[in-house]
Amino acid sequence: xxxxxxxxxxxxxxxxxxxxxxxxxxxxxxxxxxxxxxxxxxxxxxxxxxxxxxxxxxxxxxxxxxxxxxxxxxxxxxxxxxxxxxxxxxxxxxxxxxxxxxxxxxxxxxxxxxxxxxxxxxxxxxxxxxxxxxxxxxxxxxxxxxxxxxxxxxxxxxxxxxxxxxxxxxxxxxxxxxxxxxxxxxxxxxxxxxxxxxxxxxxxxxxxxxxxxxxxxx
Amino acid sequence: xxxxxxxxxxxxxxxxxxxxxxxxxxxxxxxxxxxxxxxxxxxxxxxxxxxxxxxxxxxxxxxxxxxxxxxxxxxxxxxxxxxxxxxxxxxxxxxxxxxxxxxxxxxxxxxxxxxxxxxxxxxxxxxxxxxxxxxxxxxxxxxxxxxxxxxxxxxxxxxxxxxxxxxxxxxxxxxxxxxxxxxxxxxxxxxxxxxxxxxxxxxxxxxxxxxxxxxxxxxxxxxxxxxxxxxxxxxxxxxxx
Numbered sequence: 001x002x003x004x005x006x007x008x009x010x011x012x013x014x015x016x017x018x019x020x021x022x023x024x025x026x027x028x029x030x031x032x033x034x035x036x037x038x039x040x041x042x043x044x045x046x047x048x049x050x051x052x053x054x055x056x057x058x059x060x061x062x063x064x065x066x067x068x069x070x071x072x073x074x075x076x077x078x079x080x081x082x083x084x085x086x087x088x089x090x091x092x093x094x095x096x097x098x099x100x101x102x103x104x105x106x107x108x109x110x111x112x113x114x115x116x117x118x119x120x121x122x123x124x125x126x127x128x129x130x131x132x133x134x135x136x137x138x139x140x141x142x143x144x145x146x147x148x149x150x151x152x153x154x155x156x157x158x159x160x161x162x163x164x165x166x167x168x169x170x171x172x173x174x175x176x177x178x179x180x181x182x183x184x185x186x187x188x189x190x191x192x193x194x195x196x197x198x199x200x201x202x203x204x205x206x207x208x209x210x211x212x213x214x215x216x217x218x
Numbered sequence: 219x220x221x222x223x224x225x226x227x228x229x230x231x232x233x234x235x236x237x238x239x240x241x242x243x244x245x246x247x248x249x250x251x252x253x254x255x256x257x258x259x260x261x262x263x264x265x266x267x268x269x270x271x272x273x274x275x276x277x278x279x280x281x282x283x284x285x286x287x288x289x290x291x292x293x294x295x296x297x298x299x300x301x302x303x304x305x306x307x308x309x310x311x312x313x314x315x316x317x318x319x320x321x322x323x324x325x326x327x328x329x330x331x332x333x334x335x336x337x338x339x340x341x342x343x344x345x346x347x348x349x350x351x352x353x354x355x356x357x358x359x360x361x362x363x364x365x366x367x368x369x370x371x372x373x374x375x376x377x378x379x380x381x382x383x384x385x386x387x388x389x390x391x392x393x394x395x396x397x398x399x400x401x402x403x404x405x406x407x408x409x410x411x412x413x414x415x416x417x418x419x420x421x422x423x424x425x426x427x428x429x430x431x432x433x434x435x436x437x438x439x440x441x442x443x444x445x446x447x448x449x450x451x452x453x454x455x456x457x458x459x
Contacts, residue, residue, distance in 0.1 A: 144380065148373050152363050161359055162377065165352040166384045169391040176395060190394070197387070208380050215372040 001085055001093050008097035011070075022059040022102045023109055029055040030113040041118045048117035049127070049178035055113070056106045056131055057138060057167055063102050064142040065159055067094050068150040068213070077150075081217050087210035095136075095143040095206070103135030119182060126181025130194060134174040137198040140205050141166045147209040150216050169197055225301035227444050234437050241437065245430035252277075252424030259416055271329040273420055277428035279322035282350065285315025285432060289357075290382050293375035303444065305371035308378065309361055310439030314432055316354035323347055346389040353381045367447065 013019045033051050037043055071077040080090050110131050111124050119127065145163035149155035177190040224230045256273030292308035295301055326344065327337045338344065360377055364370035 148360065148377060149363075154363065158356075158359055158363050161352075162356045165349060165356060165388075166380070168349055169384065169387045172388075172391040172395045193391075193394070205380065208376050212373055212376050215369050215376075218369065 001089050004080070004085070004090065004093045005097055008094060009100060012066075012097065012101040019101055020105070022062050023105050025062050026055050026059040026106060026109065026113060029058060030116050033117065045118040045120050045182075048114060048119040049123060049182055050175045051117055052110060052114060052119070052127060053131075053134075053171055053175040053178065056110065056135065057171055059106060060102055060135065060138045060142060061160055061163065063098065064146050064163065065149070065156045067098055067143050067146040069146070069155070072150045072216075077213075078217060081213070087213055088206045091143050091147065091206040091209040091213065092140075092202075095140045098143065099136050099139035103131075103139050107131040107135060119178075122184055123178055123182030126187050126191075127178045130174045130177040130181075130187075130191060133191065133194050133198055134170050137170050137201040138167060140201050140209075141170075144205050144209040144212065147212040147216070150213065170194065173197065222299075222301075225299070225303055227303055227448075230303050231441060231444060234441060238434065238437055238441075241430055241434045245427055245434045248423055248427030249431050250427070252420055252422075252427045256417075256420040256424055259420060265333060268329050268332055269417065271325050272417065273424040275322055275325040275329060276421060277425045278318045278325065279347070280425060281428050281432045282315055282318040282322050282347070284429075285311050285318060285436075286350065286353075286382070286385070288436070289315065289378055293378040296371055297375045297379075302371075302447070303440070305375065306443040306447070307436060307440045308374070309371070310443055311436050312354055312358050312361065314435045314439065316351065316358060318428075318432070319347055319351045319354060323351065342389075342392040342395070345392045345395075346385075349388045349392075350385055353385050357381065367450075
């Protein structure tokens with residue numbers, strides 16, 4: 001499992017792996033929004049928590065189809081399926097690699113983008129905390145979507161249609177936590193819900209993803 | 219004699235063929251009866267004539283949720299017991315449920331415009347129905363995208379299970395996110411009578427009508443799917459010969 005993780009990380013960070021693409025996309029979203037809604041600081045500060053969360057979610061979506069597609073194309077996914085490591089473990093490790101290369105950079109870079117959008121001062125801590133709690137769920141759910149659509153033509157478009165509705169609860173609680181934090185209210189209730197969703201997703205969804213993979217590899 | 223006998227497509231076709239005319243007839247009578255009776259009810263003193271949308275809105279919303287429940291049960295049966303009729307029934311129910319969701323959303327918007335002064339409000343009930351509609355779309359799209367019928371049934375079955383959990387989760391998450399404008403349940407067993415009998419009986423009839431209508435549509439669509447599967451098998455056999 002460790003070897004698989006290291007291999008995936010190496011593949012993602014070396015040339016052509018698309019590492020940093022999600023960050024660049026996040027930056028572009030955060031740049032485009034002020035053009036769309038106007039540069040008034042008050043408006044931006046009001047919508048900043050939501051924009052930051054939606055931006056992070058879309059950036060996460062961007063690299064999802066790479067989780068299994070490349071391995072499926074060159075056949076290494078079949079080898080992984082016959083390896084002694086259970087397929088659930090493969091899914092978990094792939095999702096972890098996706099999170100380390102996409103989710104974690106987003107979490108670390110989010111405060112900088114918060115400055116761009118005039119996020120109010122007390123919101124930064126909660127932004128980082130809520131993204132850190134929420135993005136693992138996004139990666140695992142994305143791995144489920146990628147497992148369902150692997151090997152399909154036009155899989156990428158279908159992937160977003162399948163995965164985005166699954167992201168709704170995470171988005172609601174994550175953005176709500178930042179909004180409350182930025183307004184100086186108590187953000188712990190949504191944060192606890194967010195953590196609960198992430199933990200449940202981490203525990204259960206790899207099984208669903210693995211069963212979808214087994215169907216696709218049949 | 220158990221319910222599992224109808225997992226045999228031949229038995230299912232025979233039984234559903236015998237039942238279908240009655241269900242269709244009952245659906246026509248009850249739906250038309252309920253809607254016409256509902257249309258002839260006097261205007262509500264607060265809502266005016268818009269109250270008549272109720273007889274379309276409530277049954278459609280009810281069936282939108284029940285279709286998903288039926289898909290969930292059918293998917294579970296397919297995943298556990300591998301009965302093809304069950305998978306095809308789940309496939310057949312999805313577009314029916316999606317249309318019911320759309321009817322509920324549109325009639326709700328038409329009613330909301332004069333009553334709440336807005337076509338759309340990000341109210342928990344409205345939002346969760348929109349989310350349900352998105353889940354239906356994803357489910358239907360996945361059926362369309364996968365070519366091998368058994369794989370498609372498996373994948374959509376897993377999606378239905380995961381989607382059910384998340385649809386339910388979204389339902390309660392949006393409650394947390396925004397307080398509602400939508401009134402509570404129009405009919406409730408626990409809280410006793412809320413609606414006058416003038417509106418209640420036509421509504422019951424319309425609900426029964428929509429239930430029968432949904433059953434009829436699902437049966438017809440399932441029969442079509444079974445026939446399509448047979449045709450595909452015949453063509454495959456011919457190609458091999």
